[in-house]
Amino acid sequence: MKKLLLFAGLPGVGKSTISRKVSKKIGAKIVDLDDFKKNDVDPLLVTSQIDPPEQRWNYYQKAIEHTFGLFKQGISTVIMDEVFHLNSLRARLESMCTERDVQVLWVEVRCSYETVEKRLQSMSRKGHILSTEEALKMHLLFEDIFEKFSPNDQNHIIIDNGNDVDLDMLIENIF
Numbered sequence: 001m002k003k004l005l006l007f008a009g010l011p012g013v014g015k016s017t018i019s020r021k022v023s024k025k026i027g028a029k030i031v032d033l034d035d036f037k038k039n040d041v042d043p044l045l046v047t048s049q050i051d052p053p054e055q056r057w058n059y060y061q062k063a064i065e066h067t068f069g070l071f072k073q074g075i076s077t078v079i080m081d082e083v084f085h086l087n088s089l090r091a092r093l094e095s096m097c098t099e100r101d102v103q104v105l106w107v108e109v110r111c112s113y114e115t116v117e118k119r120l121q122s123m124s125r126k127g128h129i130l131s132t133e134e135a136l137k138m139h140l141l142f143e144d145i146f147e148k149f150s151p152n153d154q155n156h157i158i159i160d161n162g163n164d165v166d167l168d169m170l171i172e173n174i175f
Helices: 015-026 033-040 043-048 053-072 087-099 113-121 132-145 167-174
Strands: 002-008 029-031 077-081 102-110 156-160
Touching: 002 015, 002 087, 015 029, 015 077, 015 102, 015 167, 029 053, 033 053, 053 077, 053 087, 087 102, 113 132
Parallel strands: 002 077, 002 102, 029 077, 102 156
Antiparallel strands: none
16 A cells, blocks of 8 residues: 655644654655755745745645655655645645545644744754744744644644654654
8 A cells, every 4th residue: 555644734843853763664755845845936935935825736746746656666655744734735635645546644743832943943954945043934924824634634643742752652653
């Protein structure tokens, strides 16, 4: 069975960190949406405001098509991490996966702003499209518009990536 793990949540909550650990543990391939975003979005827009939904959909669509190509190559599990803040775009992604018999699991990562701020200020953001200051700003912008997942979603779990959390235990909860 082909499986797509979609890590969603506000900037800085630890989606990338957890995705990398999960990938290492289960041997999944990570598709980095920032690679697609860099080609489609003006760098000034990325660091200062939220790109419009249709522009966001353009690079989501490219990333998911790339993912389907990986499945055709025999890779069974792929991970993506992104804010995924709009229900409409999440539904479109899920619909494309359903049409291709790809099982989807949404993993919503949460933690307090204080924790995000503390973590981001104490680490380098290698490989990220945003600097620490930009990530904190975008966290607050997305917080106002992040649409909650439906409580009826059977393929959605929430993990709290707060202070002093055991990442290995969080990963176990995903499976």
